[in-house]
Amino acid sequence: xxxxxxxxxxxxxxxxxxxxxxxxxxxxxxxxxxxxxxxxxxxxxxxxxxxxxxxxxxxxxxxxxxxxxxxxxxxxxxxxxxxxxxxxxxxxxxxxxxxxxxxxxxxxxxxxxxxxxxxxxxxxxxxxxxxxxxxxxxxxxxxxxxxxxxxxxxxxxxxxxxxxxxxxxx
Amino acid sequence: xxxxxxxxxxxxxxxxxxxxxxxxxxxxxxxxxxxxxxxxxxxxxxxxxxxxxxxxxxxxxxxxxxxxxxxxxxxxxxxxxxxxxxxxxxxxxxxxxxxxxxxxxxxxxxxxxxxxxxxxxxxxxxxxxxxxxxxxxxxxxxxxxxxxxxxxxxxxxxxxxxxxxxxxxxxxxxxxxxxxxxxxxxxxxxxxxxxxxxxxxxxxxxxxxxxxxxxxxxxxxxxxxxxxxxxxxxxxxxxxxxxxxxxxxxxxxxxxxxxxxxxxxxxxxxxxxxxxxxxxxxxxxxxxxxxxxxxxxxxxxxxxxxxxxxxxxxxxxxxxxxxxxxxxxxxxxxxxxxxxxxxxxxxxxxxx
Ligand SMILES: Cc1cc2nc3c(=O)[nH]c(=O)nc-3n(C[C@H](O)[C@H](O)[C@H](O)COP(=O)(O)OP(=O)(O)OC[C@H]3O[C@@H](n4cnc5c(N)ncnc54)[C@H](O)[C@@H]3O)c2cc1C
Ligand code: SF4
Ligand code: FES
Ligand code: FES
Numbered sequence: 001x002x003x004x005x006x007x008x009x010x011x012x013x014x015x016x017x018x019x020x021x022x023x024x025x026x027x028x029x030x031x032x033x034x035x036x037x038x039x040x041x042x043x044x045x046x047x048x049x050x051x052x053x054x055x056x057x058x059x060x061x062x063x064x065x066x067x068x069x070x071x072x073x074x075x076x077x078x079x080x081x082x083x084x085x086x087x088x089x090x091x092x093x094x095x096x097x098x099x100x101x102x103x104x105x106x107x108x109x110x111x112x113x114x115x116x117x118x119x120x121x122x123x124x125x126x127x128x129x130x131x132x133x134x135x136x137x138x139x140x141x142x143x144x145x146x147x148x149x150x151x152x153x154x155x156x157x158x159x160x161x162x163x164x165x166x167x168x169x170x
Numbered sequence: 171x172x173x174x175x176x177x178x179x180x181x182x183x184x185x186x187x188x189x190x191x192x193x194x195x196x197x198x199x200x201x202x203x204x205x206x207x208x209x210x211x212x213x214x215x216x217x218x219x220x221x222x223x224x225x226x227x228x229x230x231x232x233x234x235x236x237x238x239x240x241x242x243x244x245x246x247x248x249x250x251x252x253x254x255x256x257x258x259x260x261x262x263x264x265x266x267x268x269x270x271x272x273x274x275x276x277x278x279x280x281x282x283x284x285x286x287x288x289x290x291x292x293x294x295x296x297x298x299x300x301x302x303x304x305x306x307x308x309x310x311x312x313x314x315x316x317x318x319x320x321x322x323x324x325x326x327x328x329x330x331x332x333x334x335x336x337x338x339x340x341x342x343x344x345x346x347x348x349x350x351x352x353x354x355x356x357x358x359x360x361x362x363x364x365x366x367x368x369x370x371x372x373x374x375x376x377x378x379x380x381x382x383x384x385x386x387x388x389x390x391x392x393x394x395x396x397x398x399x400x401x402x403x404x405x406x407x408x409x410x411x412x413x414x415x416x417x418x419x420x421x422x423x424x425x426x427x428x429x430x431x432x433x434x435x436x437x438x439x440x441x442x443x444x445x446x447x448x449x450x451x452x453x454x455x456x457x458x459x460x461x462x463x464x465x466x467x468x469x470x471x472x473x474x475x476x477x478x479x480x481x482x483x484x485x486x487x488x489x490x491x492x493x494x495x496x497x498x499x500x501x502x503x504x505x506x507x508x509x510x511x512x513x514x515x516x517x518x519x520x521x522x
Contacts, residue, residue: 003176021176021217024204044205045273057246057275063201064276067176068219116272123271125250131506138408139270 005070009033010079018066025069026050026061029076037077037111041141048140051112051119052076058119060139077111080118094118094157103153105144116140117154121161128162130155171207178219182226182349182381189218190351190379196220198242199276201269202285210295211302212286221278226383229253235389238347241280241382245335246271248279257392259500260338260400260417267402267509268334270409280382283336283346283362284374287329287439288411290314300326301370315476317413320469320485322438327370328475329439331363334509336441338400338417341433342391350380359385363440370439394419394431399495401488402435402509412436414485415509418492420456427451427460432468432493434485444468447489456497458490465489 005016009029016028026043029035029052041049043062050062053075080092094117097103104110116137126132133154134147142150179185189196193215197203206212220226226240229251237257239248248254249265269277291297291309298307310318310328318328336359344359357375364372376382398419404410415435421428430451432444447468454460465486472482491511 021174022171043208045201045270048270048272051272058272059276060201060270060272063199063204063273065176065197065200065204065217065219068178068197068200068221119275120271123246129506135408135507136271139272 003067005066007069007071008073009035010075016066021065021067023066024062025052025054025064025066025074028066029061029074035076035078038115039108039111041109041112046141047109047112048116049109049112051115051140053115053119056119056122058116075115075118077115080114092118093160094121094153097153097157097160098150101149101153101156102146103149104142104146109140109142109144109146113137113140113142113150117150117157120154121157126154126158128155128158133158171204172210172213172215174214175216176219177216178222182223182383185218185220185223186350186379186381188216188379189381191216192378194218194379196280196381198278198281199244201273201277202281206286206293209293211293220280220381232386232389235392237387239279239385239387241278241384243279244275245269245277245279245282246274249274255504257395258338258342258387259395259504260398260419261335261342261387262504263508264334264338264400264402264415264417266504267400267415279335279385282333283359283382283385284376285331285333286373288332289318289329292329301329301366301373304369304371311476313476316478317411317436317481318475318478319438320472320474320478320481321434321442322365322440323473323475324366324368324370326368327366327439329366329370330436331438331440332411332436333441334400334402334412334415334435337415337433337435338398338419339385339387340441340443341417341419341431342394343388345386345388346382347384347386348376348380349383350377352377352380354383356386359441360443365439373439390429391419391431393421393429394496396500397422397496398431398500399492400509401492401495401511403484403488403511407510407512408507414481414488416485416488416492418489418496420451420493420496422456422497425455425457427454427456430464430493432464432489434468434489437472437481437485444489446470451493458494461490461493462486464493 039049041047195214402415447464
């Protein structure tokens with residue numbers, strides 16, 4: 001069975017042929033499209049390393065069948081920097097905040113953490129409350145225990161976004 | 171994962187015609203089904219993808235003041251819906267205490283109701299499990315069973331239903347709307363999941379091909395909005411299934427309880443409505459004594475199914491705590507740690 005999918009991946013429309021409906025979005029990205037930013041930690045929805053945005057919402061790509069996403073817009077860590085295109089030079093504010101606050105050690109969980117944080121910002125339920133940030137980042141585990149820096153980075157990115165919104169309004 | 175055919179029907183009628191064929195399974199977001207398929211615990215020949223069926227993703231207020239929630243409404247969208255937060259706050263709190271933000275963004279209402287047990291032997295195809303393979307035995311009975319059922323279990327299966335959402339829903343008299351090859355019908359959520367008896371493989375009353383299209387909350391439940399709470403004890407602060415959870419909702423007449431709703435999660439193969447406890451509360455003073463008595467009554471028929479006698483005491487305490495919280499009033503702002511017994515005050519910092 002050959003299935004043809006239309007996907008917008010990091011701003012680029014793609015037609016992807018797959019021969020097997022079992023392929024998850026994570027395997028499609030990593031094994032077929034050479035986008036290895038999203039990581040396979042548990043492959044069971046338990047660690048968040050595979051987090052990407054689908055139509056702007058963060059999800060676990062390991063528990064999503066690629067075929068079910070025909071027509072969707074996918075954003076991965078590779079598409080975050082610059083002006084949307086892969087490999088852009090200018091870091092996304094959340095990426096910059098992770099560097100500023102040392103929000104990682106080995107880096108394995110980091111693409112998932114950053115994509116999750118981008119999703120969290122768009123959802124807008126955390127405010128400036130560290131407790132809410134921790135709770136709303138709880139779908140992303142970090143075996144190096146870089147949680148302190150991760151929480152600070154997310155809070156910083158939220159504050160920066162709120163500041164930018166105030167400047168826009170002024 | 172086994173090979174399967176993937177079908178994306180354009181209409182509900184087409185969906186249940188496909189799904190009525192043996193070996194078929196509905197695919198919503200897949201956050202439970204794919205997990206089971208990866209380990210081989212579920213092996214459908216045919217996935218019928220319902221995630222794009224039209225018209226099932228709406229939350230509507232009904233003429234009688236009730237609310238009708240389409241089966242494809244995502245858990246996150248339901249949790250943050252302003253009307254749900256205002257009128258059925260425990261539904262929102264329960265949802266937000268479950269899984270992770272990523273999973274809630276994907277998971278659907280129908281999938282949440284029909285998610286399977288988290289019994290580890292059910293997942294492990296090398297283990298004997300009557301629920302997965304009828305007649306094979308139950309490795310949980312003499313295995314790791316701290317988290318198994320204390321109510322409504324049988325020696326054939328001691329598994330629990332893991333949903334948080336179902337607990338307040340069952341307390342709020344939710345009605346499940348079904349459509350299938352045999353037509354449309356509805357069942358009370360309380361009667362959707364079967365207790366195991368001698369046939370644990372029969373998990374719900376759904377007929378082959380039957381589709382959940384919506385869940386309805388009757389308007390009376392909104393009368394509990396000012397005094398309701400969902401609490402969930404977990405083995406870590408967040409992103410964990412319930413050891414035990416409890417929903418309590420009250421309507422008060424001065425110091426007297428006019429209406430009480432009590433339900434438990436993590437204790438049985440279905441979300442457990444504690445009707446005898448409700449009857450004991452109604453007409454009684456809203457006092458710690460009444461709450462303690464109700465908690466005793468709610469667990470009167472409970473028995474450990476293994477090394478889990480502690481869950482009976484825990485469930486009693488959690489009922490008392492949920493009733494006290496409900497009496498004190500639904501928190502103004504949603505709690506930072508939803509349903510957590512460890513962060514009683516909105517804004518409190520559990521790690522400070
Ligand atoms: C790591 C992890 C942690 C989790 N933690 C929690 C938790 O703390 N609390 C909690 O409550 N849940 C938790 N969950 C479970 C989660 O809530 C469910 O996986 C989710 O709700 C299922 O929804 P879905 O749309 O993905 O369903 P699917 O996986 O697509 O389907 C689940 C089942 O329902 C059937 N189905 C789906 N929709 C319909 C319909 N409309 N009609 C008929 N049949 C249907 C499918 O055939 C399948 O058998 C967790 C899951 C994971 C992976
Ligand atoms: S408790 Fe139920 S689900 Fe678990 S092994 Fe026994 S029969 Fe299977
Ligand atoms: S790899 Fe997807 S959640 Fe762990
Ligand atoms: S930085 Fe190593 S796992 Fe998070």
